[in-house]
Amino acid sequence: MQQYWLNQRQGHVLAYVGAGVNWHTLVMETAARGLWGIENLALIPGSCGAAPVQNIGAYGVELADTLQAVQVMELATGQVKWLDTQQCAFGYRESIFKGALAGRVVITQLVLRLSRTPAPRLGYGDLAIRLAGSSTSTPSPTPLAVAETVCAIRREKLPDPHKLANAGSFFKNPLVPDAQAAQLLQQYPAMPHFPPGGQTKLAAGWLIDQCGLKGMRDGAFGVHQHQALVLVHFGGGNRQGLMKTADYIADQVETRFGMRLEPEPRLINPH
Numbered sequence: 354m355q356q357y358w359l360n361q362r363q364g365h366v367l368a369y370v371g372a373g374v375n376w377h378t379l380v381m382e383t384a385a386r387g388l389w390g391i392e393n394l395a396l397i398p399g400s401c402g403a404a405p406v407q408n409i410g411a412y413g414v415e416l417a418d419t420l421q422a423v424q425v426m427e428l429a430t431g432q433v434k435w436l437d438t439q440q441c442a443f444g445y446r447e448s449i450f451k452g453a454l455a456g457r458v459v460i461t462q463l464v465l466r467l468s469r470t471p472a473p474r475l476g477y478g479d480l481a482i483r484l485a486g487s488s489t490s491t492p493s494p495t496p497l498a499v500a501e502t503v504c505a506i507r508r509e510k511l512p513d514p515h516k517l518a519n520a521g522s523f524f525k526n527p528l529v530p531d532a533q534a535a536q537l538l539q540q541y542p543a544m545p546h547f548p549p550g551g552q553t554k555l556a557a558g559w560l561i562d563q564c565g566l567k568g569m570r571d572g573a574f575g576v577h578q579h580q581a582l583v584l585v586h587f588g589g590g591n592r593q594g595l596m597k598t599a600d601y602i603a604d605q606v607e608t609r610f611g612m613r614l615e616p617e618p619r620l621i622n623p624h
C-alpha cells in the first residue's frame with residue numbers, strides 16, 4: 354500500500370494517510386510495523402477519510418486519541434487547510450464533520466501520532482483475557498497480537514455484513530449523569546459502566562439484552578443473537594420496518610431503564 358508515509362520522530366511516528374486508504378489495512382500494516390495507537394480499531398469497515406466523521410471507536414479507543422490533524426478541502430472555495438483535534442470538536446461518535454462542516458468540506462488526509470513505545474489498552478471487553486490465554490502472546494503483547502485478537506473477537510461476535518446485512522452497532526452507548534448511573538448500579542450491580550467524569554457511559558447492548566431482546570426477530574429485521582447492539586436485516590424489509598423495530602427496542606429500554614437509546618448510523622428521512 355503506497356498511500357501513506359511515516360515520519361519517524363523522537364519517541365513517536367507520524368503517519369500521513371490519504372483519505373482513500375482502507376482503514377483496516379492501515380491498522381494491520383502499522384501494527385505489523387510495531388506501531389502502537391490504532392490496534393484496537395482493527396476490522397472497522399470503511400475508509401480513512403470517513404474515520405474522523407464519527408470519530409470511530411472500539412474496545413476503549415477512539416480515533417481522536419491518536420489523531421493529530423485532519424486536512425480538508427472546502428467545497429465552496431477549493432481551499433485546503435489543516436484542522437487540529439480541538440478544531441475537529443471530537444466527542445463520542447461526534448465531530449465537527451457531522452455538525453458545522455457537514456457537506457462543506459471533504460477530508461483529504463489524516464496525520465496520526467503512533468508510537469513504538471508499548472502502550473497496550475486492554476481494559477475493555479475480554480481483550481486482556483484472550484491475550485493472556487493466547488499461546489502466541491508474550492507477557493507484553495505486540496500491537497499486531499492486539500489487532501489480531503480484536504479481529505478474532507469481532508468475527509465471533511459480529512455478523513459479517515456480506516452474509517447478514519447490518520450497519521455495525523445500531524445504537525450509541527448512552528451517556529447518563531453519574532448520579533443516574535449510581536442509582537441504576539444499586540438496582541443492577543452487574544451493569545457494565547465506563548468511567549464517571551460528570552457522565553457515565555453505559556453499554557447499550559447490555560441494556561437491550563436485559564430487556565430479553567437479544568436474538569428477537571420482527572419481520573425482516575432482528576437483534577443479532579450474539580451482540581444485542583447490532584440490528585440485522587434478513588432481507589425483503591424496508592425503512593419503515595427497520596424504524597419500527599428500532600423504536601420498539603428503544604421503547605423497551607426506556608420503559609425499563611429510563612433512558613432513550615439513539616441510533617448510531619445517520620438516518621436519511623427516518624420517518
Ligand SMILES: Cc1cc2nc3c(=O)[nH]c(=O)nc-3n(C[C@H](O)[C@H](O)[C@H](O)COP(=O)(O)OP(=O)(O)OC[C@H]3O[C@@H](n4cnc5c(N)ncnc54)[C@H](O)[C@@H]3O)c2cc1C
Nearest residue numbers: 372397398399400402403404406409410411459460520521
Ligand atoms: C459491520 C460494521 C461494523 C462497524 N463497526 C464500527 C465500530 O466498531 N466502531 C465505529 O466507530 N464504527 C463502526 N462502524 C461504522 C463504519 O465502519 C464507520 O462509520 C466508517 O467510518 C464508515 O466508513 P465508510 O468509508 O464506509 O464511510 P461512509 O459510510 O461512506 O460515510 C460515512 C459518513 O462520512 C462522510 N465521509 C466519508 N468520507 C468522507 C471524506 N473523505 N470527507 C468528508 N466526509 C466523508 C460521508 O458523507 C458520510 O456522512 C461499523 C460499520 C459496519 C457496517
